[in-house]
Amino acid sequence: MGEITEVDDSNPLYIARINEEIELKDGSRIRANVFLPRSGGPRWPVLMSSSPYGKDVPLMDRRVAAVPEEQRSKHTRFEAPVPSWWCTKGYVLVYHDHRGSSQSPGFLAPFSSQHYDDYAEIVTWAADQHWSTGKVGLTGISYLALNQWFVAARQPRGLCCIVPWEGMADLYRDATRHGGITCTGMNNFWFERAVRPVQYGKGRELSLHGPDSPEGNLTEDQLSENRENFPELVLSNEFIDDEFYKRCGACDFSKITVPLLSAGNWGGILLHLRGNILGWMRAGSEYKYLRIHTGTHDAPFYSSPAMDLQLSFFDCWLKGDDYGGWKTGKQAPVSFAVRKGNPGIAAVDEKEAFKYRDEKEWPLARTVYKQVNLTHKKELREELQSGSVSLLSVSRIRQNLQFFPSGERILFKSAPAEEAYEICGHPSVMLSMSLTNHPHDDFADIDVYLALRKFDAEGKEVFYTSSLGTPQAVTLGWVRASHRTLSPKPYPEIEGELAWPTLSHRRDDVKRVRPGEIYELLTELWPTNLAVEKGETIALEVSPKDVAESGLNTTNDALYRSEAKLGGNNNIHFGSQYKNYLVLPVV
Structure with missing residues (x-):
């Protein structure tokens, strides 16, 4: 213990202890970097972060721009708090590699209970150190945020508060299987490009992978054997009650009792926003606060207003x-x-364009849920449609298209607004759909992708900044027809019924799709906020494939997006006996 620890005192603002070893109860060793202030003390409160990204991996060039100049140092890390800023405010920073990643030996199993158990034990370790006041807070973005929910639910001694910043809370619904559809793009990208297995260094680019481990380096085959294949686990575990999701997704949010500040991003659709809101709603804390900003994924975290907050x-x-x-x-x-x-697409927080408003609760108590009906003329109208049945073809999947299946989107558009109004909350969509001309009846299914869009008074679409800094629709939603069963109580910690539908995704709730039969598909869109001004219009896109603004969150895998499963025509049925509508939360 301690033989590999190096002391770096090159920065005048803090002293860095690199590879501080922490022995856990089971004998495993976790390695951390500890940053101690040079003034005050001899005891300080502690801020902690943990991830599989590598505590010694420098920021990539494209990420450096997100961090203000005064917060940059050689120890500034991806999505983590900056020691050169926090140590001067009287805090110790502890950032550890979780088991099996970067410098911490062991088997790498991302999103595992083992990781959360380790983290909770390390919180108590930090509270007991001679340089600690015994009070610990958790902070960080994305993966560094999501694990805070699980650690807080374990109630480790010394933990006093958490700040999950853009971090999911329901791995299945928030990240890996939107609407039951596998999100292979982000899963593969994250696993291959972001996660740093232990002993990954030699012969690789230092700027991306960090230094060698003291024990030496493993071969590619050894590295593969020493970690779970996360994308394969997602593909092979289709349901939320499969063993993989039981292991990595189980969390009793009512046991989160410490004060929390949950910060989401309206542009964090497909990965983070839903988790920040639902996590805040589910937590049992007396003191809990929800903040939702705009802009890119990491820049708002390091901005001056956010740092002061x-x-x-x-x-x-x-x-x-x-x-x-x-x-x-x-x-x-x-x-x-x-x-x-319409401030345009920016790589920074649009604070000058979007004003902030304080509220007492979420969802807002004054919300009116307004039903807008879809028509066979591709309109959004308040009046119910009467008349005979019409069929509108949505898709025709062809296996020879490697990336995206064929099929054009359908855009149901409203009339220009006669007066301004605001959408704020959780929209939802109901569709009456069938499948025809399917080649293999035994494996039939329907995938539906939804996007809520806004157009200005001149008819030009208004885009918003996604967390990746790219153009994005107002909000998105998904549903796989075989996963159409709703859950009456998806989150036991929330009292009463939710005002929006949530799919069950349990194995026993799967429902077969038979060609020619008509099914009602009711699903949520992700929470959103949008001011619609006089003369502007909104539209609902219905598509058989990833919408244009999916970014890395694509679903193009051969196993679940195949001709055998999804071939044929998807049809929307219209008429007085069929339900096709958009529910808007209006305030």
Whole structure:
């Protein structure tokens, strides 16, 4: 213990202890970097982060721009708090590689209970160190955020508060299987490009993979054997109650009782936004706060307003200095950007364009759920449609198209708004659909991709900044017809019924799709905010494939997106006996 620890005192703002070894109860060793302030002390509160991304891996060039100049140092890491800033504010930073990643030996199993158990044990370790006041907070973006929910539910001694910043809370619904459809694009990208298995260094580009491990380096075959293949596990575990999701997704949010600040991003569709909102709703904390910003994935975390917000939160719960008003009611339980106007696509937080509004709850108590009907004329109308049945072909899948299946989108468009209104909350969609001309009846299914869009008074579509910095629709949704069963109580921690539908995704709830039969497909769109001004229109896109703004979150895998499963025509049925509508939460 301690033989490989190196002390780096080259920065005048902090002292870095690299590869501090932490022995766990089962004898395993976790390696961490510990950053100690040079002033104050001798004890400070502790901020912690953990990920499989490599505590020693420098920021890639494209990520450096997200971090302001005054926060950059050689120890600035991907999605993690910056020691050169936080140590000067009187905090110790601890950032560890979880078991089997980067410098921590062991078997790498991302999203595992083992990882969360390790993290909870390390929280108590940090609380007991001679340089610690015994009070610990958790922070970080994305993976560094999602694991905070699971650690907090374990209630480790010393944990006082958490800040999950753009982090999912339901791995299945938030990330890997939207609507039951496998998200292979992000799963593969994340596994191959972001995760850093232990002993990954020699012969590889330092800027991407970090230094060698003290024990030497493994071959590619050894590395493969020393970690789970996450994309394959997602493909082979189709249902939310399969063993893989039981292991990595089980969390009793009612046991999260420490103060929390959950920060989401309206542009974080497909990966993070839903988790920040639902995690906040599910948590049992007396003091919990929801903030929803705009802009790219990581830049808002490091912005001056966000840093000041986080500092006041941690100062309150870790130092007892509540100048920010977290205990007194000065801080609203909910605050978010209202997306009004068209600021264009930007790589930064659009604070100058979108004003923030404080609220007391989520969903907003004054919400009116307005049903807008789809018509065979590709309209969105408040009136119910009467008349005979019409069929509108949505897709024809062809196996020889390697990336995307064929089939054109259908855009159901509203009339121009006669007066301004605001959509704020959880929309949903109902479709009456059938499958015809399917080549293999025994394996039939229907995949539906949905996008809510906005057009200005001149008819030009208004795009918003995704977390990747690319153009994005207002919000998205998905449903696989065989997964159409709804869950009456998807989240036991939330009292009462949800105002939007949530698919069950349980193995026993799967329902076969038979060609020629008509099915009602009711599903949620991800939560959103949108101000619609006079003369503007909205539209609902229905598509058989990934919408244009899917980014890395594509679903083009051969096993689940095949001709044998999805070939044929998808049809939407219209008439007085069929239900086709969009539900909008209007405030």
